[in-house]
Amino acid sequence: xVAPTVDRLIRLLRWDKPTGRLILMVPALWSLVLAAEGRPPxxxxxxxxLGTIATSAAGCVVNDLWxxxxxAQVKRTQNRPLAQGQLPLWFAGxxxxxFLFCAYLLARYxxxxxxxxxxxxxxxxxxxxxxxxxCPVPQAVLATAWGFAVLIPWAAVTGGxxxxxxxLWAAVWCWTLGFDTIYALPDREDxxxxxxxxxxxxxxxxxxxxxxxxxxxxxxxxxxxxWAAGLSGFYYGMLGVTGVVWGKQxxxxxxxxxxxxxxxxxxxxxxxxxxLLLGMVLPRVG
Numbered sequence: 001x002v003a004p005t006v007d008r009l010i011r012l013l014r015w016d017k018p019t020g021r022l023i024l025m026v027p028a029l030w031s032l033v034l035a036a037e038g039r040p041p042x043x044x045x046x047x048x049x050l051g052t053i054a055t056s057a058a059g060c061v062v063n064d065l066w067x068x069x070x071x072a073q074v075k076r077t078q079n080r081p082l083a084q085g086q087l088p089l090w091f092a093g094x095x096x097x098x099f100l101f102c103a104y105l106l107a108r109y110x111x112x113x114x115x116x117x118x119x120x121x122x123x124x125x126x127x128x129x130x131x132x133x134x135c136p137v138p139q140a141v142l143a144t145a146w147g148f149a150v151l152i153p154w155a156a157v158t159g160g161x162x163x164x165x166x167x168l169w170a171a172v173w174c175w176t177l178g179f180d181t182i183y184a185l186p187d188r189e190d191x192x193x194x195x196x197x198x199x200x201x202x203x204x205x206x207x208x209x210x211x212x213x214x215x216x217x218x219x220x221x222x223x224x225x226x227w228a229a230g231l232s233g234f235y236y237g238m239l240g241v242t243g244v245v246w247g248k249q250x251x252x253x254x255x256x257x258x259x260x261x262x263x264x265x266x267x268x269x270x271x272x273x274x275x276l277l278l279g280m281v282l283p284r285v286g
Contacts, residue, residue: 008081012064012092013057013099019267020060023179025052026273027172028149033280034168034229035157044110048153051106051118058099059125059145061092066129074190076259113155121148132196139184139199143176164228171221178214179269181207182249186259208253215246222276235279242272 010016028048032040040048064071064082071083081087100122107118124145131138150169154161177199184191184200185207191198203210219239226235249265 008086009095012061012081012087012095014060015057019270021053021056022270023266023273024056024146024149025049026270026277027146027168027175028052028153029277030172030273030280031150031165031168032153032157033277034164034225035154037229038281040157044153044156047106047109048156051103051152052149054099054103054106055121055125058096058103059128061096061099062126063129065089065092065096070194070196073194074187076187076190107152110152110156111159113159113161114152117148117152117155121145121152124148132191132198134197136197136202137177137199138197139177139180142180143173146176147173164225167221167225167228171218171225174214174221175218175269178211178218179266181211181214182253182262182265182269185253185257185262208250211253212250215250219243219246226279229280231280234282235276238275238279241275245272 014020025048028051032044032048036044064080067077068080068082068089071077071080077083082089082092103118107115110118124141128138128141128145131141135141147169150165150172151161154165154168181199181203184198187198188200191201199210200207219242222239222242223236225231226239245268249268252261252265
């Protein structure tokens with residue numbers, strides 16, 4: 001019988017790869033800070049941070065439970081614990097339930113609308129890993145799941161959703177579809193061989209243009225969010241830096257890159273996300 005170990009559990013939860021955890025936290029913190037006009041209550045800040053960690057952990061386990069047989073045949077994922085049979089499936093299922101329960105307890109602390117939205121997010125999170133089997137652009141389902149990271153914190157602060165909320169939601173949706181298409185690029189050959197879908201396969205040779213359009217729309221929507229929220233010039237400076245980074249990435253996509261470059265682009269998305277967060281917070285302090 002395979003015995004669970006701390007190292008295998010950490011790899012199951014992807015805690016050894018914090019970039020993927022932080023990139024979910026970014027839109028949640030954007031939403032929280034904007035809804036609270038730069039001064040989010042400490043209790044809500046803690047709940048949102050812990051909630052994104054718990055939700056991300058549960059989502060990773062759900063993904064591996066769906067895909068452990070496929071993961072074993074893909075170079076990037078073949079060393080995951082379930083793909084290698086290093087953890088029993090029942091154990092992974094128990095871990096998933098535990099983190100979903102933690103997320104449930106945290107959501108109960110929030111406004112009733114936030115709790116309702118959190119419950120609505122669960123089916124999307126659970127079904128997303130199956131999307132590569134039936135949806136030509138499965139990353140669009142992920143982007144929809146990511147959008148709940150905007151709606152839940154906003155409702156927690158204000159008790160409702162506004163026009164700015166939906167502008168931010170649309171920006172995050174486009175941003176997520178864009179960066180996850182980049183993330184999917186190294187897997188295109190394996191995905192084609194296995195007959196599974198991805199946005200990188202769907203866009204094919206037009207991937208640089210598609211990513212450029214998605215990030216361009218996200219940029220415009222983020223500028224509109226800044227205008228609607230009355231943010232200062234510092235935010236637009238951070239948005240300008242973000243635009244330069246995104247533009248450089250789109251230019252690099254015009255040529256095939258080694259997997260390490262796509263990984264670096266993914267990490268840069270987190271960096272620009274936190275730069276934008278600074279732009280939302282710092283001008284308001286004082």
